[in-house]
Amino acid sequence: GAMRSRAEVDATLQTAKLNPEELLPVVQCLSFGPQTGPAECCLLQLEPGLCAELEAGRSLVIRGEKDEQVVLCSKDKTYEMKIADTSNMLLFIPGCKTPEELNADQASCNIIHSEIAGFSNNYWELRRCRPKLKKLRKLLMEDPYEGPDSQKNKTSTFSKYTTEDLLSLVQASEEEILHHLQAIDACKIEGYWRIIEFDYQMKLLNHVTQLIDSESWSLSQVPLRTCLEELGPLEPKEMIEHILLSYGRKYLDDAGEVYFEMREDKVCRALGQMLLQNAVKFNLSDFQEVWQQSVPEGMTTRLDQLKGLALVDKSSRPETIFLLKVEDLPEGNQERFNSLFSIREKWTEVDITPYIEDLCAEKQTVGALLTKYARSSMQNGVKVYNSRRQIS
Amino acid sequence: EAVSLPHSRGAAGLAQWVLVELQGEVEPRQSGRLAGSLLGDLHYTREGVPVLIVGHHILYGKVVQLEKPFAVLVKQGAPQPGSAEPETRYAVTALIKTKLLFKTRPKPIVTNVPKKV
Numbered sequence: 001g002a003m004r005s006r007a008e009v010d011a012t013l014q015t016a017k018l019n020p021e022e023l024l025p026v027v028q029c030l031s032f033g034p035q036t037g038p039a040e041c042c043l044l045q046l047e048p049g050l051c052a053e054l055e056a057g058r059s060l061v062i063r064g065e066k067d068e069q070v071v072l073c074s075k076d077k078t079y080e081m082k083i084a085d086t087s088n089m090l091l092f093i094p095g096c097k098t099p100e101e102l103n104a105d106q107a108s109c110n111i112i113h114s115e116i117a118g119f120s121n122n123y124w125e126l127r128r129c130r131p132k133l134k135k136l137r138k139l140l141m142e143d144p145y146e147g148p149d150s151q152k153n154k155t156s157t158f159s160k161y162t163t164e165d166l167l168s169l170v171q172a173s174e175e176e177i178l179h180h181l182q183a184i185d186a187c188k189i190e191g192y193w194r195i196i197e198f199d200y201q202m203k204l205l206n207h208v209t210q211l212i213d214s215e216s217w218s219l220s221q222v223p224l225r226t227c228l229e230e231l232g233p234l235e236p237k238e239m240i241e242h243i244l245l246s247y248g249r250k251y252l253d254d255a256g257e258v259y260f261e262m263r264e265d266k267v268c269r270a271l272g273q274m275l276l277q278n279a280v281k282f283n284l285s286d287f288q289e290v291w292q293q294s295v296p297e298g299m300t301t302r303l304d305q306l307k308g309l310a311l312v313d314k315s316s317r318p319e320t321i322f323l324l325k326v327e328d329l330p331e332g333n334q335e336r337f338n339s340l341f342s343i344r345e346k347w348t349e350v351d352i353t354p355y356i357e358d359l360c361a362e363k364q365t366v367g368a369l370l371t372k373y374a375r376s377s378m379q380n381g382v383k384v385y386n387s388r389r390q391i392s
Numbered sequence: 393e394a395v396s397l398p399h400s401r402g403a404a405g406l407a408q409w410v411l412v413e414l415q416g417e418v419e420p421r422q423s424g425r426l427a428g429s430l431l432g433d434l435h436y437t438r439e440g441v442p443v444l445i446v447g448h449h450i451l452y453g454k455v456v457q458l459e460k461p462f463a464v465l466v467k468q469g470a471p472q473p474g475s476a477e478p479e480t481r482y483a484v485t486a487l488i489k490t491k492l493l494f495k496t497r498p499k500p501i502v503t504n505v506p507k508k509v
Contacts, residue, residue, distance in 0.1 A: 012433060013435075016450050027433050028435075029430065030430070030431040031430045033428075034427045041464055043462045044462060044465055051463075051487060051489075054463060055487070088413050090412075091413075092412075094486065097410075099440035
């Protein structure tokens with residue numbers, strides 16, 4: 001039909017017994033546009049910071065396979081998405097003006113026709129969550145890099161993943177993904193992200209530590225150039241440099257030469273893992289002796305270097321130690337706690353912390369997690385935690 | 393699958409829309425198409441109070457600055473030819489930082505608009 005006229009608007013005001021003098025001179029006639037339908041548009045409620053990101057020109061991405069619950073990712077954060085229903089009707093109107101805008105507008109018109117673009121009685125709500133990174137490791141572990149001599153390089157039909165592939169498959173923001181790739185010492189080989197197979201890592205590390213020993217270098221002054229020269233004939237140079245980057249801290253000397261300060265904790269931890277993965281469990285004191293002997297001279301082993309990697313059983317006689325990697329445990333909170341309590345009935349806070357601290361949400365503490373998922377009691381004067389439920 | 397939400401850059405950046413929140417449902421006075429039908433006249437008092445005349449009702453509301461703004465997502469595009477599943481694409485079309493919140497009287501609002509689809 002024809003558009004509403006100012007005369008019609010004034011007639012309505014009169015019928016409504018409203019005094020035009022008390023109103024701003026401009027009326028906005030709202031009508032449903034020709035394309036209006038609830039399925040076309042939807043509303044997304046923005047958490048702090050996301051509005052600014054959109055205004056700065058950055059995109060948000062919704063990620064999720066069919067069997068996954070969708071998440072929304074900004075450039076550095078991940079959010080769970082949930083529909084929130086309201087009993088109210090929400091209309092979104094592009095051209096609608098606020099009183100301030102009408103007052104500021106110098107135009108002399110007294111009627112504006114605005115179309116309602118869409119309407120809804122629900123919207124998407126966001127809740128910040130941990131990035132779902134377990135899948136990232138799982139994807140890269142499908143085909144770990146075993147070195148240039150590996151037969152797999154020639155015959156491998158496994159999937160390899162570029163950054164873009166990972167971005168589309170992993171429910172996390174780009175920054176969280178790149179940060180995790182660095183944390184697991186992944187590297188790019190021929191454009192694909194690869195995890196270096198552990199045994200090959202140890203082979204590379206062994207070359208380096210033997211060279212350090214034969215050259216009598218200080219552990220904090222390992223020259224890149226010489227490593228590449230001496231070890232280049234044995235292994236690809238990119239791999240030698242990668243192992244130094246993974247297990248050392250890079251710096252430049254005054255002449256601009258690249259050196260590495262070997263990271264004692266990380267080297268000892270890796271060598272501990274190498275020993276532990278060859279047995280179901282070890283006699284603790286035997287292990288400690290062999291472990292100390294296996295690390296480079298000048299490095300000292302400590303049990304706390306194995307946090308989240310191995311567990312000491314103080315109740316057995318003699319005391320034993322066995323491999324338990326946090327990255328092998330379930331990602332969900334309840335599943336993680338179920339798994340831990342099925343491995344051991346009662347845990348001290350010190351023992352369980354390395355196996356749950358990655359579950360903490362923003363501003364959440366380990367204590368809060370324990371309060372929620374465990375029950376505490378005293379055992380021999382020590383506070384211990386056990387499951388809230390029966391574990392079958 | 394990853395669905396990207398790029399925003400459409402107008403000359404002045406992302407568009408700013410306004411939300412109008414009405415209590416209850418919107419009912420048609422007579423059945424008809426939603427498209428093109430009038431909702432009502434929106435006035436403001438000189439003090440800035442929004443007044444919406446819908447059918448035979450006068451609704452008084454208030455202007456609210458949203459603590460959490462909304463992004464308006466618009467579904468777009470047709471399925472890619474040759475793809476096994478239709479890919480859903482959304483674009484951020486606008487931001488909403490302001491809403492006009494209206495409260496009804498006990499009687500339902502009656503307009504020319506069909507009952508909610």
